[in-house]
Amino acid sequence: MDLSSLDKKSDHEWWIPPAGAMRVPGVIYGSETLVRDMDEKVREQVANVATLPGIQRASYAMPDAHWGYGFPIGGVAAFDPREGGIVSAGGVGFDISCGVRTLRTGLRTDVVESVARTLAHELSRRVPAGVGSHGRIHLEDDEIDAMLAGGAAWAVQHGYGSEADLDRIEERGCAADAVPAAVSPRARRRQQDEMGTLGSGNHYLEVQRVAEVFDEAVARAFGLAVDDIVVSIHCGSRGLGHQIGTEFLRDMAVAAPRFGIVLPDRELACAPVDSEIGQRYLGAMRAGINCALANRQIITHLVRQAFHHVVPQATLDVLYDVSHNTCKLESHVCDGAAKPVFIHRKGATRALGPGHPDLPETLRPIGQPVLIGGTMGTASYVLVGTPVAERLSFSSSCHGAGRAMSRHQALRTWHGRQVVDELAARGIIVRSPSSRGVAEEAPGAYKDVGAVVDAADAAGLSRKVARLVPLVCVKG
């Protein structure tokens, strides 16, 4: 990105002044290096989002922002329906509520290292991953309705995990006001056999070691210490969410002119929150969130079974569960007063600061755990929400490393076997049904997640707590 087109407000905050149809400025967070390395398309997309009706304060991009669909990935924007505000299927994305859940195993590194191979085998055997894999659960239509209304709470009612898990999930594991009837038969059909499956691409299940702690007090409060073992699950709403995204992107693109909305890019497809299609999308998208939360809850159960088979004393409490691709009704300060807005986070993590009423009591004095996924060869991070992030980014932070290299280029650069062997030499066990998939996801194909997290920390979007490195990685 050409930095001369931006106003530098600080070392980690860059503004796009309003121009043309922009209603608000664009704000990009990141170090000079990260922002310079961003595609020019990110600037264009941040500016395009700033033209949408009812947008509040600014169109934001997180330090891991990259070229997305209409909205940049790493984009955050809030809309007020009383000012004609919109909801956008492209602003949520295809993988509705894709996110990360981290579990504390209660185990130390020495115990897990000695059984890592058996554990890798049990996890890859029990958690279906990859193209064409099916879960062991088949849902008929009425059960799909219950799942879409209930989310992780539905899964707990069906024996997957416990009530205590729900305290550590955004919205206690269930997006309110989901409308299962707004989810099409095709979306349902894609999900019938996909509950409890990981998917493919950048989705993974990792056994990780706490390699470094940056903030002792917060780490202690989160129950993390150096050499503790955690498990992180990265996946989303599977075929159901993809189908909802597909259908509403099309329908909103066709409907937008009817509402007098001029789209600088068809992929910005949106509709007024208070329109029939806007409401229908919100109902379906919330059902998609519940599908993702139920999916991660079922996978949590499968992970617990795998661990208990190998290390019976493992505890596997949920540290937290974050969602990256969502639109949520939240209260935020705009023009000096708090008001309800529909906040889109596309490839961005909600990051509530200490004292926020939506946090469970146990986390309220500390702030929300912000879980940042890395690659299978580098690191993941736990951060904590800050009070200033409300002012900076509607309490939002980055979500991961972001790709630096296309899949095709990665495939020409690495062979899957070579990646697996190199990681094995470093003590990282990779299990995947697809050698090509591993090559496309090679750690070198991603940006430096450490630089992204440092920028989020320096900008004040969230604060570093701990660094996690993988021991076992199950990929799709």
Place this chain on the structure above:
Amino acid sequence: MTKALERDEHGVSAARWEHFPHDADVGVVGLGSTKAEAFEQAALALTAVVTDPRQVRTTEIVAVECRAADDELLLVEWLNALVFEMAVRGMVFGDFSVEIDDTTLRATARGERVDVGRHEPAVEIKGATMTALRVASGPDGWRAQCVVDV
């Protein structure tokens, strides 16, 4: 642009597919002497995101029909219809036959169930997008392209 693959069975045909890079995902391009042929090739490019189309046996036939208001939306509908069939049938497709009548597309897709060992499927496709979406004819024939989210 990635290297294009000629379709041997079409001899001197201009029909071929390509991929182009997108930050996190993949762009698919179909080129052909007719719009229908470009759509067939775009579908092969879609398959190539998942596996090598030459490794797909064409033992099962699936019929697909879709409609859209314009050519570009029709390409998105067509590719999304294939994404749906691949997902619910657990199949990959290696050969396509497309007919386009104004706003309606009728096609057959030939393929087989995913064989993880032989196909080494790299990634599931979530959906075709309207990013870099273009269907147009030029002196060299028809071009149909968009980015697919994986």
